[in-house]
Amino acid sequence: xxxxxxxxxxxxxxxxxxxxxxxxxxxxxxxxxxxxxxxxxxxxxxxxxxxxxxxxxxxxxxxxxxxxxxxxxxxxxxxxxxxxxxxxxxxxxxxxxxxxxxxxxxxxxxxxxxxxxxxxxxxxx
Numbered sequence: 218x219x220x221x222x223x224x225x226x227x228x229x230x231x232x233x234x235x236x237x238x239x240x241x242x243x244x245x246x247x248x249x250x251x252x253x254x255x256x257x258x259x260x261x262x263x264x265x266x267x268x269x270x271x272x273x274x275x276x277x278x279x280x281x282x283x284x285x286x287x288x289x290x291x292x293x294x295x296x297x298x299x300x301x302x303x304x305x306x307x308x309x310x311x312x313x314x315x316x317x318x319x320x321x322x323x324x325x326x327x328x329x330x331x332x333x334x335x336x337x338x339x340x341x342x
């Protein structure tokens with residue numbers, strides 16, 4: 218099956234040279250998502266994470282799956298001091314279906330309001 222490059226109406230328009238996701242061999246690789254251009258943009262990292270997880274949930278629903286199909290997430294944060302709150306949000310979203318995960322502290326994201334960005338991989342079958 219060839220690569221399928223995808224954009225989703227449930228997400229903000231991609232403003233760079235990328236698509237929201239690429240599907241390949243039953244797996245959906247979702248680009249890094251943020252709270253940019255949402256009501257959570259200026260909020261704390263845990264609130265931004267909730268927004269991002271709702272975006273991933275919406276993409277999963279459009280593909281006919283749920284967060285239970287998360288294979289891997291990579292999370293980029295600008296500050297690890299609120300790690301407890303972030304872990305709580307993630308645990309609530311994942312339930313018993315925890316994905317493989319990487320957490321990386323970065324100096325900045327593409328806008329100064331942003332505190333977190335999440336990439337995700339979903340199994341589609």
